[in-house]
Amino acid sequence: MQKFSLLPKWAVSYKRRYLSKDIVAGLTVSVLIVPQGMAYAMIAGLPPVYGLYAALVPTLTYALFGTSRQLAVGPVAMDSLLVAAGLGTLALTGQDNYIAMAVMLAFMTGATQLILGVLRMGFLVQYLSKPVISGFTSGAAIIIILSQIKHILGVDIPQYHQFQKLIISVVSAIPETNGATLTVGIVGIVMIVVLKRWRPKVPSILVVVVLGILTVYFFGLWQYGVSIVGEVPKGLPSFTLPDFSWPHARDLFTMAVTLALIGYMEAVSIGKAMEEKSNRETIEPNRELMALGASNLLGSLFQSYSVTGSFSRSAINFGAGARTPLSLIVSVALVALTLLFFTPLFYYLPSAVLASIIMVSVFGLINIKYPKVLWKYSRDEFILLLFTFAITLFLGIKEGILWGVLFSLLLMVYRTSKPHFAVLGRIKGSDYYKNINRFGENIEVREDLLIVRFDGQLYFGNKDYFKKQLFKYLEAKGDKVRAVILNAEAINYIDSTATAMLVKTIREIHSKNIDFFIAGAIGPARDIIFNSGIIKELHKEYLFVRITEAVEYYDNPASISELRMKVAFQNQNYGI
Structure with missing residues (x-):
């Protein structure tokens, strides 16, 4: 009998040699998550400190309950943008109300993930x-x-989530560009890109953050209009219940479900990628869903917004040799120390540097190779990708994912409504029956x-x-047939509608004095x-x-053996 333990699985079997690597x-990871978390909070439309809050309780919760050994959970660009898009549709006045709704959205996202996990609905992400x-x-x-x-x-450019509106706003704002800010931002982008390419072991983001702070401080760039982060509240987030109200919950429901599924998909896909590299399979889909739900739900009680797995931090965590989620606990401790003692160091951090971190980080999300592969091998899926891309760009973030899912379901229904239908013939000199269009003269x-x-299930959608x-x-x-x-x-x-069709079809064929045989039916269909x-x-x-037996019986009804008859006639009562 397995002993009960309050410790997570990885802690029960923890080995001392893992400690130094973790x-x-x-x-x-903590070196990256502090500036990255602050930058992602800006995407979500929140004060930078909320990115640090999102790196505390949610990360700690996942370390205790998650099933991946190397996945780093916390604030990410995609969820941050979804939060901004979802809250942007609400008529919110004042920053306090905006923050309250972001926290409530995290609570609802976590609750949704927990419920789906308990109901073992992890397959929905498929x-x-x-x-x-x-x-x-x-x-x-x-x-x-663009944002x-x-x-x-x-x-100052209004916050839009449609490509065309953002382009118009950016172009119209170019004459008002602040030269000092532009210089800081471009230098930040160039330095991160160059260091990542030529000195990948150097923490490029940390270098740019430090240099940005020192440059602003010593040259007094804030006097020339360079925007800085300013005072970052010191101290850990306090326990606060989300400001729950039914009208707001109703408005946020669709976005909460979207965040729950997208966040779960991101975390599982990143976790699986880490598993392939480490050759250790530990992820349990439904438990992972509940762990993410607990991370978001408990995090919202400590002023966190929605979180999920981060690809960049997970890759760094793995590359640095992490063996267990203890590495996440270490990073949480360092973020907590930063909030307690080191937030004044970020006072002169220019917003342009945070923007440069964001732009370089998310540029890697733009995938050009995959559409090229789809164009070559699967045109219908290429159209699906292009459709989702266009809707996301021109209509909005929520609309993109919802219409994309709807279109993919319609594509799936279309495919199942017209499965592959082949006429077979016997390959010369064998008992194999194959598609006559594929084997030509050999048939x-x-x-x-x-x-x-007929290569598919028979149901009401494809019976005709x-x-x-x-x-x-x-x-x-x-x-002659x-x-x-x-x-x-x-x-x-075979559903009931297709069953009725098949009975009628067999009857029609029999009325033409043509026999009808079924070969190869598997257990459920039989x-x-x-x-x-x-x-x-x-x-x-x-x-x-087998087809061969049907042909033999057609040619000579007496040729069928008693054993073949017995096997062919078995139904569910015989467990076949």
């Missing part, structure tokens, strides 16, 4: 297909970059037999397509054939395990 990884996520992410990344240009130019086709294969295709090929064979053999190996389900009335119209002696 401490180093935690120190390394409906967020890769083309949708790629199109959405690329579009959102462009919106994020930060105001900090690079040093001008033998009999004039008196029509052998077809099945019947239309079947009779099209039947008519093409002419008057005497039997139809349906290869049902790929049919794993159960339906026996229990739905299809077998009464078909007759059970016309049910076969």
